Amino acid sequence: MTNAQRDIKRKLRVLNHAEFTGNVSRTCRYFGISRAAFYRWKDSYAKKGCEGLINSKPCPKNPK
Numbered sequence: 001m002t003n004a005q006r007d008i009k010r011k012l013r014v015l016n017h018a019e020f021t022g023n024v025s026r027t028c029r030y031f032g033i034s035r036a037a038f039y040r041w042k043d044s045y046a047k048k049g050c051e052g053l054i055n056s057k058p059c060p061k062n063p064k
Contacts, residue, residue: 004054011041011053
């Protein structure tokens with residue numbers, strides 16, 4: 001399992017846990033993430049599906 005797959009699996013677990021419990025604040029506390037990060041993941045997942053949960057850098061790599 002690659003790091004990207006592991007990250008996607010973890011983020012899906014967080015999203016599913018929040019849906020199951022119905023309490024985002026408690027879910028974020030349990031997993032040790034901020035609510036802002038949770039809502040970014042949720043929005044990204046809603047727009048792009050699993051591809052949206054892949055960690056990506058905000059800028060391109062330096063060619064040097």
